[in-house]
Amino acid sequence: MYFNEEHHALRDMVKKFVDKEINPNVDEWEEKTVPLHELFKKMGNLGLLGITYDQKYGGQGLDYWFDLVFLEELGHINAGGVPMAIAVHTHMATPAIHEYGSEYLKETYLKPAIAGDMVSAIGVTEPAAGSDVAGLKTKAIRDGNSYVINGSKLFITNGCQADFVTLLARTDDRPGFHSFGLFIVPTDLPGFVVSRKLDKLGMRCSDTAELFFDDLRVPAENLIGEAGEGFIIQMKQFQYERFCTLPGTYISARDTINMTINYISQRMAFGKPLIKNQVLRHRLVDWITEIECLKHLTYHIVRMKMEGFDATREISMGKLLAGELSFKVANGCLQMFGGMGYMNESLISRNFRDSRLLSIGGGADEVMKEVIARLEGF
Numbered sequence: 001m002y003f004n005e006e007h008h009a010l011r012d013m014v015k016k017f018v019d020k021e022i023n024p025n026v027d028e029w030e031e032k033t034v035p036l037h038e039l040f041k042k043m044g045n046l047g048l049l050g051i052t053y054d055q056k057y058g059g060q061g062l063d064y065w066f067d068l069v070f071l072e073e074l075g076h077i078n079a080g081g082v083p084m085a086i087a088v089h090t091h092m093a094t095p096a097i098h099e100y101g102s103e104y105l106k107e108t109y110l111k112p113a114i115a116g117d118m119v120s121a122i123g124v125t126e127p128a129a130g131s132d133v134a135g136l137k138t139k140a141i142r143d144g145n146s147y148v149i150n151g152s153k154l155f156i157t158n159g160c161q162a163d164f165v166t167l168l169a170r171t172d173d174r175p176g177f178h179s180f181g182l183f184i185v186p187t188d189l190p191g192f193v194v195s196r197k198l199d200k201l202g203m204r205c206s207d208t209a210e211l212f213f214d215d216l217r218v219p220a221e222n223l224i225g226e227a228g229e230g231f232i233i234q235m236k237q238f239q240y241e242r243f244c245t246l247p248g249t250y251i252s253a254r255d256t257i258n259m260t261i262n263y264i265s266q267r268m269a270f271g272k273p274l275i276k277n278q279v280l281r282h283r284l285v286d287w288i289t290e291i292e293c294l295k296h297l298t299y300h301i302v303r304m305k306m307e308g309f310d311a312t313r314e315i316s317m318g319k320l321l322a323g324e325l326s327f328k329v330a331n332g333c334l335q336m337f338g339g340m341g342y343m344n345e346s347l348i349s350r351n352f353r354d355s356r357l358l359s360i361g362g363g364a365d366e367v368m369k370e371v372i373a374r375l376e377g378f
C-alpha cells in the first residue's frame, strides 16, 4: 500500500546486511564495542549512510519513504546500541551539514561520512546541561580565523571512535538563543580529549564518552550556517534525531512480542501453555494495538515531511509514545518469560535494558511533553 518495488529492493538489501553483517556479531560487540569504522565502511559501500542526501556528496537522493524503510529494517538488529550508533551518524550528527553546511564542509566531512570513511558524533549534552540545552557552558570564542573551544560534553555516543564531533557551543554570553554556534570539530586536533568511556546499563555495544576541549582551535570555516544561529539549527536537527527513533521502536517492539508469543506458546504451566491464559493474550493485544498506532503516526509524519509540513508536534508525540511503549513492551514481555527473562542469555533481558534509554535520550519524555504543550498553546 505504501511501498513499491524500489522500496522492497532497499528493504531486502538492508535486511540481508543486518542478517549477515550485524546480527551474527552483536553478542560479541555487546562484550566489546561496535567497530564503527569497519561497519560504516561496509554500509557506505552499499550506499546506506546517505539515503536522502544529495548524490553530489555520495548520497542516494531518495525520499523519506526510503529513509523509513532503512530505519524499519535497522529495528530488527538484536542490540539497540548498533542502530543507535548508525542513527547518530546518519540522522543526528550530519543532517545540519547537509542542510546548512558550506560546500567546503560538505566536501570535507559530509562526503566521507556518507562513504563510511569518517565516523561522526553529536555533542550537545554537558555535565551541567542536558534537557536545558541553552544552559550549556562550552565556549567557542572567535580569535582571528579560528574559534577557540573550551569545555566538556557528556554521554556522547560514538565519542571514542568519532573522526569529528558536530558540537554545539556558546559563542558569547548574551542571553537568548542567538549566542551559539554549531561546529564541526575534528577529533585529531590538539586539545581534544576523550576523558572517559562510560559504563552503561544498556546499549552496551555502543561507545559513550565524556569529551574535554582544552583550548582547541578550530578553523572558522568549520562553523555550520550563520554565526549565532547554532542553537536554532540544532533544534531543527533534533527533529531528524527524534523521528529516526520511531520506526525502529515499533519494529523491535513487535519482534519482542513475536519472540514472547513463541516462548509462551511452548512454556507449560498449570497443565496448559501460558498463552492460553486470556490475561496474557489481552496484554499482548493491547501492545500490538499501540504499536500499530505508533507505526501509523510515523507514516503520517513521513507524509507531512514529503509535503514540506513542519512535523515538530507529531514527531514529539511519536518520540514520547515510542519511549513509553518500548519500555512497557520490553518490561511486560520480560515478565512473561519469568526467571528466564532475567537471565543475560535471553535476548529479552537485553531489550529490557536497551529500551530504558529512549525516554531519557534525545529529549526526555518530560521535555517532549513541554514541547507538545507549547505547540498546543498552553
Ligand SMILES: Cc1cc2nc3c(=O)[nH]c(=O)nc-3n(C[C@H](O)[C@H](O)[C@H](O)COP(=O)(O)OP(=O)(O)OC[C@H]3O[C@@H](n4cnc5c(N)ncnc54)[C@H](O)[C@@H]3O)c2cc1C
Pocket: 088, 121, 122, 123, 124, 125, 129, 130, 131, 132, 154, 155, 156, 157, 158, 200, 203, 208, 357, 360, 361, 362, 363, 364, 365, 366, 367
Ligand atoms: C546512552 C546515552 C547516550 C547519549 N548520547 C548522546 C549524544 O550522542 N549526544 C548528546 O549530546 N547527548 C547524548 N545523550 C544525552 C541525553 O540526550 C540526555 O541524557 C538527555 O537529554 C537528558 O539530559 P540529562 O541527562 O542532563 O538530564 P536532566 O536534564 O538533568 O534531567 C533529569 C530528569 O529531569 C527531567 N526534567 C528536566 N527538565 C524537566 C522539567 N522542566 N520538568 C519536568 N522534568 C524535567 C528530565 O526529563 C529527566 O528525566 C545520551 C544519553 C545517554 C544516557
